[in-house]
Amino acid sequence: MIILSFTSSIVGEETNIPYRDSPELPNQTGNFEHSILTPNRFQMNQSFSLSTSVIGNTNQTTGIYSNFTRYRLSEKMDINAGIHLIQSQNNLNSSSKPQ
Numbered sequence: 490m491i492i493l494s495f496t497s498s499i500v501g502e503e504t505n506i507p508y509r510d511s512p513e514l515p516n517q518t519g520n521f522e523h524s525i526l527t528p529n530r531f532q533m534n535q536s537f538s539l540s541t542s543v544i545g546n547t548n549q550t551t552g553i554y555s556n557f558t559r560y561r562l563s564e565k566m567d568i569n570a571g572i573h574l575i576q577s578q579n580n581l582n583s584s585s586k587p588q
Contacts (some may be wrong), residue, residue, distance in 0.1 A: 530561040530587040 534557045541550045554574040561567050 531552060532559040533557070533563075549577065549579050551575065 523526045536555045538555075539550070540552075541548060551553075552575070556572045558570045561568055
């Protein structure tokens with residue numbers, strides 16, 4: 490019996506895009522700066538992992554994509570969401586049959 494296992498992971502990097510004042514937008518103290526549409530309230534992280542294992546004549550491959558999102562509604566309240574897409578595949582090795 491042969492057991493092999495390989496794991497690889499790629500993790501996205503967190504990037505915060507600074508908010509910039511624009512001359513086209515009105516600069517009203519207390520209104521726009523505290524708006525829920527300010528981009529620096531939003532944060533997103535992504536990752537992907539791939540795992541393969543072989544046991545006897547069967548191998549299994551699993552890929553997982555993950556997305557984590559955070560939105561700061563106020564200083565005391567955050568909304569967090571996590572989404573995972575999982576693809577798994579089992580394969581029977583047919584190389585033992587004559588060709």
